[in-house]
Amino acid sequence: MAKNLNEELPMDDATQNVADSFRTQIRGWYGEYKRTLPWRGLRSFYPVWVSEIMCQQTQVATVIPYFERWMETLPDVESLASATEEEVLKLWEGLGYYRRARLLQKGALFIKDNGEPETFVEMLKVPGIGPYTAGAIASIVFDEKVPAVDGNVLRVISRFRAIFEPVDTKVGRSVIEQFVEKTLISETCPGSLNQSIMELGALICRPKVPRCEVCPLKGECLAFLEHVPTDLPIKSKKVKAKKWSPFAVIYRKGDKIALKREEDKNLLSGLWGVPIVEEKPEDVDELVVVRHQFTHRDTYYQVCVSDETAEMDYFSSEELKALPISTAMKKVISAYFSNGDIGDS
DNA sequence: AACACGGGGAG
């Protein structure tokens, strides 16, 4: 088999000694300082799966109450598979990246048909499970020797080995994955090793303010010894939010407003909200501008009211609390109910 | 490879 030597890091004796030191130091640190988390120590597929999906692009502290409520309501794959999409999204309300919740349920249906995956390769077939999540579950639940490379691991390893290749490219990512898989991961508790690297990234090897002085790896960390740790990792892409000023139309009827489920192809698909349009409709009065910053869109909702009758379902402020509604739409709706009653008609 | 996809924490 041909190997791509360009993507391999050195694997001499010195590197192996460094790897041994890494494992010893970080395991000791992890045993003493790891946070207590609701899913920490669990070794069955379902709760680990749910926790990993919830934690994608979301800080652990934010996830905890969502995870606990989710597990009380939908404690196993079967209950998730048979839940309504509305119920699933309501449990996810406020967490963001709502596609994760819908894919989680699709995954439950997939597992209902195909059985629970038990290997990294099988897990990749489940909707919503990518290389990180497959590695995390396979190593934590099934002791498979596979890396779980998230943002924390990219940062910790790029600093530890002084890897200046951009980590948000195929090559850069591969270098990190190869180092973890070929050099770092061992037979003993691969899941704990993966988790310990992530935990170190979250608590010590932080993006802006790393706590190098108390880091268990400072003796071998090339970024700490030879460079400026905060120069790493290198990231090549940087996308800036574009300004977006659509109209949010409140169709009112008495004390109720019209809401609809957002279409699949749109932002916030599956959630409920008022209609969002690019062009200003006829016969509406502008009420207020509500700003909401998405990652990719700095949004200025121009909230308008209309007394026309819309072909949608109408809800009172009490009734809409039962629906899954995004934080963005809650701001818009809240602006209407707090200001909209004052004035004309 | 580049982009879409939410919301919030922290400097």
Add this chain to the structure above:
DNA sequence: CTCCCAGTGTT
């Protein structure tokens, strides 16, 4: 303001 968080799917 900025960056980034236990990433994945689509184009």
